[in-house]
Each structure stands twice: as C-alpha cells, then as structure tokens.
Amino acid sequence: DGNDQNISDLYMNRTSGNIGLFSIVGEDGTIHNLTVTGVNITADDFSGGVVGINNGTLRNVSIDGDVTSFNKSEMKGIGGLVGQNNNDGTVQKAIADVTTSGFQYVGGLVGKNNGTVKHSIAHGDVSGSESVGGLVGITGWIETTGTIEQSSASGDVTGNAAVGGLAGQNLNSVLNTSSANGTVTGHSYVGGLAGIALGGQITDASATAT
Numbered sequence: 001d002g003n004d005q006n007i008s009d010l011y012m013n014r015t016s017g018n019i020g021l022f023s024i025v026g027e028d029g030t031i032h033n034l035t036v037t038g039v040n041i042t043a044d045d046f047s048g049g050v051v052g053i054n055n056g057t058l059r060n061v062s063i064d065g066d067v068t069s070f071n072k073s074e075m076k077g078i079g080g081l082v083g084q085n086n087n088d089g090t091v092q093k094a095i096a097d098v099t100t101s102g103f104q105y106v107g108g109l110v111g112k113n114n115g116t117v118k119h120s121i122a123h124g125d126v127s128g129s130e131s132v133g134g135l136v137g138i139t140g141w142i143e144t145t146g147t148i149e150q151s152s153a154s155g156d157v158t159g160n161a162a163v164g165g166l167a168g169q170n171l172n173s174v175l176n177t178s179s180a181n182g183t184v185t186g187h188s189y190v191g192g193l194a195g196i197a198l199g200g201q202i203t204d205a206s207a208t209a210t
Helices: none
Strands: 005-009 011-013 020-026 030-045 051-054 058-069 081-086 090-094 095-101 104-107 110-113 116-118 132-133 137-140 148-151 161-164 166-169 174-176 189-193 195-196 201-203
Touching: 005 189, 081 090, 081 201, 132 195, 137 148, 166 201
Parallel strands: 005 030, 011 030, 020 051, 030 058, 051 081, 058 090, 058 095, 081 110, 090 116, 104 132, 110 137, 116 148, 132 161, 137 166, 148 174, 161 189, 166 195, 174 201
Antiparallel strands: 104 110, 104 137, 132 137, 132 166, 161 166, 161 195, 189 195
16 A cells, blocks of 8 residues: 555666566556656666556556666567556556657557556557557457456557547447547557457447547
C-alpha cells in the first residue's frame, strides 16, 4: 500500500532487465494508492514507469514524466505505467501523464496487454514505429486475450504502422466503453481508435481523434 504517498524524480538508465520502479509484480502482488512524479526512464527491455512486467494488480496509481526505450530489435513492451501486463495482471483506476517513446508495442499506459485494463486514463503523447497506441500498444496475441474497458486516451500518437488513438493493435480482445481523443499520425493501418482490429469485440467505443 502506497498510503497515498508520492515518489518523485525517479531516474533510471539501464540496458538490461525489466525496468520500472518495480521490475516484476507477481500474481499475488498488489500496488495501490501510489503517486510517482517526474519519472525519467531510459531502458532497453520491458519498461514501464511503475512496473516492467505485471502479473498482479495495480489500483489507484498515477504517474507523470518520460519513459523511453532505445531497443529496435526485440518485441519489448514500453508503457507509461506498465511495460507488459500479463494474463493475470490488472490495471485499474490508473492515470498516466507520461511522454512515452520506443520502437514497437508502445502505449501511453501499457505497452503490451494480455490482461485487464479498466477505469484508466492516459494523457501523454506516444511515439514509436509499430503497434503504437495512446493507451495500449497492443492488446491480445495469437493465443491470449486482453480486455480494455471504461478507459480513455487523450495524447497525440505518432508512428509508422498499426497506430491507434487508443490501441495500436486489438487482437482477439475485448475493447468496451472506451474512447480516444488526440491527433493520430502514421503511414499504414492508422485508426482513431485502433490501428488494427482482428477478432475480438469492440462495443460502445468512440474516437474523436484527428
């Protein structure tokens, strides 16, 4: 329990390992009631402002600052809050105002989501090459399903392919009652809500992104 405390001016510059205030959160782990401000992270692996890889629960967590990855060869998730949210992971009532940049699977809140994101908001601008989203870079995979519900993104999103105001890719996943509002710029598979949507279910979602 963060006990509503604030951690400020977190700085990390690392070339290996899962990077964040917490490297990995296990299935029984919970982080809640915590604020992280002025984060400045540069990394080369799964990277998030608070958690590199999440298998547990994040609730009532907020963050602002910058998260950057310089990895251009491996499929690593880069997120303002969480790098990769795995099947058992839940991100709930989180707010990220983070400028997030990387190469692939880049999201303002979560880079790669195979778990659940709900009642959460991303405000920061996001940039990358492929699978770039205002909230989530990619949700779901070939044999996994992610869920996004009652969440929103308002930052500007810039990428090359699979670029979306909310999600770069939505694969076999549920996207429900969520919205995106920002400028989305890319070259192929560009959408105000999702750059690519294959399978899954999208309901009550909207985009006013330009």
